[in-house]
Amino acid sequence: MADYVAHGVLLPRSKSDICDNLMKFIVIELDDVVVACGALEIFNENLCEIRSLVVAENQKRHGFGRILVDKLIEKAISLGLKRIMALTYVPSFFHNAGFRTVPKEIFPEKVWGVCFKCCKFNDCDEIAVLKELS
Ligand SMILES: CC(C)(COP(=O)(O)OP(=O)(O)OC[C@H]1O[C@@H](n2cnc3c(N)ncnc32)[C@H](O)[C@@H]1OP(=O)(O)O)[C@@H](O)C(=O)NCCC(=O)NCCS
Secondary structure (H helix, E strand, O other), X not given: OHHHHHOOOOOOOOHHXXXXXXXXEEEEEEOOEEEEEEEEEEEEOXXXXXXXXXXXXXXXXXXXXXXXHHHHHHHHHHOOXXXXXXXXXXXXXXXXXXXXXXXXXXXXXXXXXXXXXXXXXXXXXXXXXXXXXX
């Protein structure tokens, strides 16, 4: 994740935040090396979010991102959650997986629960995408 944070593609998360939320992550390993990860954040039964989705630069376009998104969707469905969203700079990747672009304002749980603490709150250029699960 650190490489993408450095390039401004991903918002920073502290080590303690990641440790606190470790059980929300799934990873893909190749030869004992983690090459991709993603996390499922649950707000309530109506909404969850794909967070911290990254594939190592040298492993992109091998289908790993899609595998992670599909697994996180599967997990959300198994928990009975109704909608899954993401904030992203690559909406077309998510469109490919059945998401559509929506206004961020339809997610008060995210905007007022998480985003307002973010340094980019007043200047957020990420795009919101949503997939209905039911
Ligand atoms: C976005 C990201 C997770 C995609 O992972 P990936 O493993 O390279 O993607 P996949 O190989 O699984 O691609 C799945 C599909 O999406 C398409 N795709 C992949 N990256 C894309 C992009 N940047 N823009 C548009 N489409 C993309 C692929 O062509 C493929 O399409 P297909 O099913 O028609 O063949 C990866 O590029 C990444 O880590 N980016 C930097 C971090 C980031 O932006 N994460 C998203 C934060 S929410």
